[in-house]
Amino acid sequence: MNILLLGAPGSGKGTASEQLIDKNGFTQLSTGDLYRAEISNKTELGLKAIEYMNAGKYVPDEITIGMVAKFLETKSTNLLFDGFPRTLVQAQELDKLLAAKGTKLDVVLHFKCDESVLLERLSNRIICPKCKKSYHKVNIRPKVEWICDTDGTELVVRPDDAPEKIKIRLEEYNTLTAPLIKIYNNKMVELDVTNVTPKKLYEDVVKGLKL
Numbered sequence: 230m231n232i233l234l235l236g237a238p239g240s241g242k243g244t245a246s247e248q249l250i251d252k253n254g255f256t257q258l259s260t261g262d263l264y265r266a267e268i269s270n271k272t273e274l275g276l277k278a279i280e281y282m283n284a285g286k287y288v289p290d291e292i293t294i295g296m297v298a299k300f301l302e303t304k305s306t307n308l309l310f311d312g313f314p315r316t317l318v319q320a321q322e323l324d325k326l327l328a329a330k331g332t333k334l335d336v337v338l339h340f341k342c343d344e345s346v347l348l349e350r351l352s353n354r355i356i357c358p359k360c361k362k363s364y365h366k367v368n369i370r371p372k373v374e375w376i377c378d379t380d381g382t383e384l385v386v387r388p389d390d391a392p393e394k395i396k397i398r399l400e401e402y403n404t405l406t407a408p409l410i411k412i413y414n415n416k417m418v419e420l421d422v423t424n425v426t427p428k429k430l431y432e433d434v435v436k437g438l439k440l
């Protein structure tokens with residue numbers, strides 16, 4: 230089964246993915262993570278993406294679609310799409326890419342969340358650059374300050390979680406990604422994730438996916 234996690238930045242897509250990978254054997258395709266890896270490896274692709282990312286803007290469609298097409302050459306089933314597609318063009322291209330592999334997007338989980346909660350979560354988010362686990366400075370703290378519980382790596386604040394970038398990212402989401410909600414209406418499961426703990430989020434996801 231291929232699943233799209235559709236929701237604004239900070240809505241819990243990454244947190245749900247962590248658990249679905251660990252407990253249900255899915256593979257995550259997070260275009261944000263792929264770009265961050267390209268940037269840290271200082272590749273040509275990373276150099277193209279970094280300016281857009283650091284400005285809080287979307288990377289142009291053709292660049293992102295090319296990166297996803299390459300990923301799908303290695304695996305095209307049991308995927309969790311996290312952060313892709315984010316535009317109508319990306320959605321159309323994904324349909325074509327999956328059809329060429331004889332597969333499709335089966336379910337879209339829509340993570341609905343109040344914007345005030347998104348702002349609060351993103352401005353308190355710290356992440357592990359190695360395993361991608363995310364924490365909250367106040368509510369979901371690591372056992373040792375600024376150290377990842379899982380692998381002992383020093384935690385960081387994402388450059389695009391700066392307050393002025395958060396605002397731009399939410400605008401990009403509302404303008405370019407929210408229209409996807411309509412086109413996926415027939416395969417959509419709605420989840421209200423405004424006031425949920427990671428544990429409850431996972432329970433809701435499992436129920437929504439009938440796993």
Ligand code: AMP
Pocket residue numbers: 238260261262264281282283285286287288289290293311312313314315316319389398
């Ligand atoms: P994320 O980790 O999903 O929040 O993505 C971080 C940043 O990577 C976004 O703000 C964009 O700059 C870029 N990015 C990730 N996925 C996409 C996408 N599907 N289309 C365009 N830009 C993307």
